[in-house]
Amino acid sequence: MPAFAELLERLVFTPGRNAKLALLGAWFAEQPDPDRGIGLAALTEELRFAAAKPSMIRELVMTRTDPELWRMSYDYVGDLAETVALIWQPRAGVNAPPPTLAEITEALEETPKAELPALIAGWLDTLDASGRLALIKLVTGGLRVGVSARLARVALAEWSGQPVEDIEEVWHGVAAPYVPLFRWLDGKAERPDPRDRPIFRPLMLAHPLEDADLAALRPEDWRAEWKWDGIRVQLTAGPGGRKLFSRGGEDISAAFPEIIAAMDFHAVLDGELLVMRQGEVAPFADLQQRLNRKTVTAKMQRDHPTAVRLYDLLFDAHEDLRALPFDARRARLEGWAARVAPARMDLSALIPFDSMDALGTLRDGARAASIEGLMLKRGDAPYVAGRVKGLWWKWKRDPLTVDAVLMYAQRGHGKRSSFYSDYTFGVWREDGELVPIGKAYSGYTDEELLWLDRWIRANTINRFGPVREVERGIVFEVAFDAAQRSTRHKSGVALRFPRIARIRRDKPVEEADRLDTVMALLTDGDGRRKADSSS
Incomplete structure (x- = not known):
C-alpha cells in the first residue's frame, strides 16, 4: 500500500503526459502480481467496492473525532479522503504492517458490511497520512489522478515493448488483476487469446x-x-x-x-x-x-x-x-x-x-x-x-474548431454566480504538457451547465482563490473565429471569440488536439491566415 500511495501522490503532482507514462512504467516493472494489476484496475476505474460508501467513512471518522471539528475541517478542506487523512487519530501502540493491495481487495470482497468500519479503521491505524489518503480514495473509487485506460495501455506498451494495438485487443478479454496480461508482457507466457469474447479493436482515425x-x-x-x-x-x-x-x-x-x-x-x-x-x-x-x-x-x-x-x-x-x-x-x-x-x-x-x-x-x-x-x-x-x-x-465545414481539455473553472456572474460557468481549456504540447489557449463561457445549454457544475465540484484537484483546477477528464469542441499569438498564455496562442460547440464526452483527453495544430491556424492582425498572407 505505501508504494501505491506514493504512486498516486506523484501522479497528482505530475502534469506532463510523458512523466505520467514513466511513473506507470516503473510501477509495472517494480510491483509484484497481483498488486500491480490491482493498482492498474483502480487507476482505470475498473475496480469498485460497492459496500465502502463515503457515508460509512464519515461515520467511522466521527467515532475518533469531535463531530463539529470534523464538519469544520471537511468544509475547509473540501475533499473527503484528504480530510480523513489529516484528521485521523491512530490508536496508540499499533505496529502492524500496512496492508497490501491484494489484502485490501480480498478483505473488502469477503468482509460482511457490518464489519467493514472496524476493518478500515484498523488499516487507517497502520498507515501514514499519505497512505490514509490513498486508502480512502481506493475504497470509495475516487482516485482522479489523470490516468485514463488509454494512457495506461500506452504505458504498458512503452514498458513492455509490445505494440499498443496488440495490448488493446487483449485488454477487454482479461479481467483484473490482469495476471495473464502481465505474464505475456513479461515474456513468460503466450499472448492471451480472447477467443469469441466481445473485445474492442482499435479504431482507424483520420x-x-x-x-x-x-x-x-x-x-x-x-x-x-x-x-x-x-x-x-x-x-x-x-x-x-x-x-x-x-x-x-x-x-x-x-x-x-x-x-x-x-x-x-x-x-x-x-x-x-x-x-x-x-x-x-x-x-x-x-x-x-x-x-x-x-x-x-x-x-x-x-x-x-x-x-x-x-x-x-x-x-x-x-x-x-x-x-x-x-x-x-x-x-x-x-x-x-x-x-x-x-x-x-x-x-x-x-x-x-x-x-x-x-x-x-x-x-x-x-x-x-x-x-x-x-x-x-x-x-x-x-x-x-x-x-x-x-x-x-x-x-x-467551417468555422474553425479545436478539441481542447478543460483545465480550470470559475464561477460566473449575475444569474450564473452560483455555477462554475467560465472555462479555461488547453491543448497538448509535444512534450505532453497541457497548456491553456483560451476561455469560454457560452455555447452550452442550461442542462449542460448543471452537469458541468456538478462534475467540476466532484473533480476539483486544486484551488486558487475563486478558480478551481479540475481533473483532466472533459474535452470540449471549441469553435472560434481565429487563432492569434498571445504573450499572456503559456501556449503562446489565444483563440478569438471562442465558444463551446459541444462537450465531447466520447473523446478521451489524450486525443484532444496538439498545440501545433492550433499554431497552424495563426492569423495576423487583420484576421487573415498566416499561410494566406505569406503566399
Whole structure:
C-alpha cells in the first residue's frame, strides 16, 4: 500500500503526459502480481467496492473525532479522503504492517458490511497520512489522478515493448488483476487469446484535411462519405456476447440496450451512433441525453431513439477483413448488410463526385444539412489502427474548431454566480504538457451547465482563490473565429471569440488536439491566415 500511495501522490503532482507514462512504467516493472494489476484496475476505474460508501467513512471518522471539528475541517478542506487523512487519530501502540493491495481487495470482497468500519479503521491505524489518503480514495473509487485506460495501455506498451494495438485487443478479454496480461508482457507466457469474447479493436482515425493535402488528391483514388454528427462506435457481437464500445474502448452497452438487442450477428462493425427519427438524423444535443448513463428508461429510449450508420466491416464471423482495401471491405459490408439486415442500422452512403471542386461544393453545403463535413478514404487503404496520415481525411465545414481539455473553472456572474460557468481549456504540447489557449463561457445549454457544475465540484484537484483546477477528464469542441499569438498564455496562442460547440464526452483527453495544430491556424492582425498572407 505505501508504494501505491506514493504512486498516486506523484501522479497528482505530475502534469506532463510523458512523466505520467514513466511513473506507470516503473510501477509495472517494480510491483509484484497481483498488486500491480490491482493498482492498474483502480487507476482505470475498473475496480469498485460497492459496500465502502463515503457515508460509512464519515461515520467511522466521527467515532475518533469531535463531530463539529470534523464538519469544520471537511468544509475547509473540501475533499473527503484528504480530510480523513489529516484528521485521523491512530490508536496508540499499533505496529502492524500496512496492508497490501491484494489484502485490501480480498478483505473488502469477503468482509460482511457490518464489519467493514472496524476493518478500515484498523488499516487507517497502520498507515501514514499519505497512505490514509490513498486508502480512502481506493475504497470509495475516487482516485482522479489523470490516468485514463488509454494512457495506461500506452504505458504498458512503452514498458513492455509490445505494440499498443496488440495490448488493446487483449485488454477487454482479461479481467483484473490482469495476471495473464502481465505474464505475456513479461515474456513468460503466450499472448492471451480472447477467443469469441466481445473485445474492442482499435479504431482507424483520420487526419484533418488541409489545403496543401487537398491539392495533391486525385478524385479517382478516393471515396467520400458524410461526416455524421454523432459519436463513433464499434459493434462487436458473436457467440461470446455483445458489446458496444466508444472510440476510446469504453463499454457503453448499458446506455443503449436497443442497439445491443439488434446485434444478432457474428461480426465487428465500425459506425456512427445517432439519434434518428423517421429516418432523419437528430441534432447532437439529442444524443447527449443518452450518453454516460448506466441505465436508460423506456421513455428515454422512446423519446431519443438511437441507430447506427455503418461505415466498415472489420470482422465477418472469425474472418479478419482489416488488411483488405477499403473498396473490398465496402463490398463485403454491403453484402453483409443485405444478407443480415440488422435492425436499427443502415449504411453510410458513398457520395459520387468527379472532381475535388465538386466535392468541395458539397462540403460547403454541409452546414445547412447539420452535417460536420466529409470523410475521404483511399479506395486501396487497409483498416489500420490509429491515425496514419494519407489514408483517411476528415474535411470539416467551417468555422474553425479545436478539441481542447478543460483545465480550470470559475464561477460566473449575475444569474450564473452560483455555477462554475467560465472555462479555461488547453491543448497538448509535444512534450505532453497541457497548456491553456483560451476561455469560454457560452455555447452550452442550461442542462449542460448543471452537469458541468456538478462534475467540476466532484473533480476539483486544486484551488486558487475563486478558480478551481479540475481533473483532466472533459474535452470540449471549441469553435472560434481565429487563432492569434498571445504573450499572456503559456501556449503562446489565444483563440478569438471562442465558444463551446459541444462537450465531447466520447473523446478521451489524450486525443484532444496538439498545440501545433492550433499554431497552424495563426492569423495576423487583420484576421487573415498566416499561410494566406505569406503566399
